[in-house]
Amino acid sequence: MNVKALIENRNAKVAQMENLLKTAKAENRLPSEDEKKQFADLEKEVKDIDAAIAMYDKMASMSMKKVPSAPVEMTDAERDRKTFENAIRGIVNTDSPTMPADAKTLIPTTVWNRIISQVIEISPVFSMADRYNITGKLVLPKYDAQNSSIVMQYADEGTTAESGKVVISQIELNGFLARCLAKISKSLINNSNFDIVGFVEAKMAQAIALYFEHEILFGTVGKVEGLTGITSDMTVTTAAATKITSDELMDLQDKVIDNYQGNSIWIMNRETRNAIRKLKDNDGDYLLNRDFTAKWGYTLLGKDVYCSDAMDKMLAGKTTIYYGDLSGLAVKVSEEANMQVLQERYAEEHLLGILAFVEWDAKVADTQKLAKLVMAASKQ
Numbered sequence: 495m496n497v498k499a500l501i502e503n504r505n506a507k508v509a510q511m512e513n514l515l516k517t518a519k520a521e522n523r524l525p526s527e528d529e530k531k532q533f534a535d536l537e538k539e540v541k542d543i544d545a546a547i548a549m550y551d552k553m554a555s556m557s558m559k560k561v562p563s564a565p566v567e568m569t570d571a572e573r574d575r576k577t578f579e580n581a582i583r584g585i586v587n588t589d590s591p592t593m594p595a596d597a598k599t600l601i602p603t604t605v606w607n608r609i610i611s612q613v614i615e616i617s618p619v620f621s622m623a624d625r626y627n628i629t630g631k632l633v634l635p636k637y638d639a640q641n642s643s644i645v646m647q648y649a650d651e652g653t654t655a656e657s658g659k660v661v662i663s664q665i666e667l668n669g670f671l672a673r674c675l676a677k678i679s680k681s682l683i684n685n686s687n688f689d690i691v692g693f694v695e696a697k698m699a700q701a702i703a704l705y706f707e708h709e710i711l712f713g714t715v716g717k718v719e720g721l722t723g724i725t726s727d728m729t730v731t732t733a734a735a736t737k738i739t740s741d742e743l744m745d746l747q748d749k750v751i752d753n754y755q756g757n758s759i760w761i762m763n764r765e766t767r768n769a770i771r772k773l774k775d776n777d778g779d780y781l782l783n784r785d786f787t788a789k790w791g792y793t794l795l796g797k798d799v800y801c802s803d804a805m806d807k808m809l810a811g812k813t814t815i816y817y818g819d820l821s822g823l824a825v826k827v828s829e830e831a832n833m834q835v836l837q838e839r840y841a842e843e844h845l846l847g848i849l850a851f852v853e854w855d856a857k858v859a860d861t862q863k864l865a866k867l868v869m870a871a872s873k874q
Contacts, residue, residue, distance in 0.1 A: 497550050504543040511536045574602030579691045581835055582848065583683055601833045601850060605695065610827065612699030617707045618789070618800050619761065622820035624859065629828045632667040634859055667826040669853035670717050674701050676848045683846055694848060702852075708804040710823065710856050711761070711816070721816055721823065721866065723858035728818075728865040735810035735870045738766070740773045740781055742867065746817050747795055749865035754819045758863075759789075759798045761816040763805040770794065808869055815867040822863025828853040 514533050518525045525533065568576070578601065601609075614621040626632055676697050682688050713720035730746045732738055750758055762770075773781045785793045792799040797817075806812035836847030858864055 497547060500543050500547050500550075504540055504547070507536045507540050507543070511540075571604040574604040575691055578602055578605045578694075581833070582678070582690055582694060582846070584835070584837060601831045603830055605691070606829075606831050609695050609699045609702065609831075612696065613703040613706065616700060616703035618759075619707045619710050619802065619820065620703065620825065622757075622759070623710070623823040623825040623856070624821045626667070626824065626826045627829050628826060629830070629853060630669055632826045632855075634665050634667065634824055636663045636665050636859060665824065665857050665859055667824060667855040667857060669826075669828065670855055671851060671853055672705065674698055674705070674850045674852075676701070676850075677840060677843075677845045678848060680844050680846055698848075698850060704804075706825075706854070706856075707802060710825070711802065711804050712806075712813070713856075718854070718856050719858070720856045721858065721864065722813075723861075724816075724864050724866045725858075725861045728861060730865065730867045732814075732867065732870050735872055736808050738770065738773075738808060738814070738867070738869075740775060743770070743773070743781060743795065743815075746815065746865055746867045747797070750818045751862060754822070754863045755797075757819045757821065758817060759800055759820070760794050761800050761802055761805060762814060763803070763807050764801045765807050766805070766814055767792065767799060767801055769808060810869055811871045812869050813866050814869055816864065817866070818864035820864070822858060822860035823856060824859040825856040826854060 511533055514525065514529050514536075518529060610627075676694060678690070678694065682693065683690055709718045710720040713722040728749050730742055730749065732742050747755075747758075767782065771780070771782050775781060782792055782794045782799070784791065789798045790800050805816075806814055808814050831850050831852040833851075834847075834849040836849060840847050
């Protein structure tokens with residue numbers, strides 16, 4: 495019951511009390527015992543209503559004096575995400591509702607880390623490499639197993655230890671600048687209910703993953719070397735330009751020493767995998783097997799098979815298959831990425847451009863871990 499109803503009920507009961515007294519007065523007599531009881535009951539009900547009204551008034555007064563609760567403190571990740579969202583939506587703060595046209599900013603580290611985490615999930619080639627998050631040039635020592643000879647022997651009395659040589663070279667991972675442009679509909683940006691940050695992160699991660707994987711597999715002359723740095727002694731060349739034999743696959747697998755077989759995988763195109771499906775060993779068993787416990791559903795000679803659309807088909811002179819432990823590949827990605835929000839450039843298309851720049855490089859660091867199969871240069 496609200497306060498208004500309580501007051502109306504109180505007034506009605508007070509009127510009943512007044513009528514009891516008026517009746518007795520009009521008849522020139524004292525109130526009867528029954529009238530006294532009715533009056534007392536009505537008086538009690540009025541007092542109860544007065545108490546209830548007082549409670550409502552007190553609560554209303556307390557609500558007006560209510561102390562506001564302290565604002566919830568945002569975590570660093572939440573604050574970075576909000577900063578990134580404001581940059582996309584063109585908001586700096588409440589006093590300055592718009593950003594300058596084509597403003598430059600730095601993608602917050604936590605946002606960039608989420609993008610890279612998604613890249614790792616999308617591209618197994620990138621995820622299984624030996625990754626370094628560092629800005630600028632990175633120099634890594636490289637042990638030359640072929641030209642080194644560390645000697646271990648029994649130490650008999652009176653004999654001299656034989657010395658060996660250790661050859662240590664180095665590889666340099668540079669900072670090749672790459673960029674990623676995402677065009678976003680302003681209708682999406684203007685929709686406050688749409689998770690624009692999650693959308694941008696997902697789209698950027700997908701584009702970066704495809705680019706990283708392609709460059710790791712085939713590189714670009716004068717830029718990222720990637721797996722093209724696999725040495726000639728770790729290369730198997732097919733006898734035919736468009737056909738692979740079971741023996742050639744076995745030879746390729748045997749290029750990687752047993753110490754590195756544990757985490758080795760096959761990388762190839764889907765068409766290559768389909769062609770290999772028909773190959774059998776000397777016992778008549780298929781080399782490629784459907785295995786639902788495998789990472790990607792197939793195993794070849796006991797090892798997982800990953801199919802990448804970036805890999806070449808079985809064509810003359812093309813590198814068709816990689817095999818080995820991808821931890822032998824070193825990949826360096828800068829700790830942070832620069833971002834430019836292009837507010838005006840695509841305005842006529844009702845789009846906003848988000849241009850991200852990142853430094854990275856990839857090279858083979860351990861030549862013993864990785865091998866490749868190259869198709870013959872011409873048909874034979």
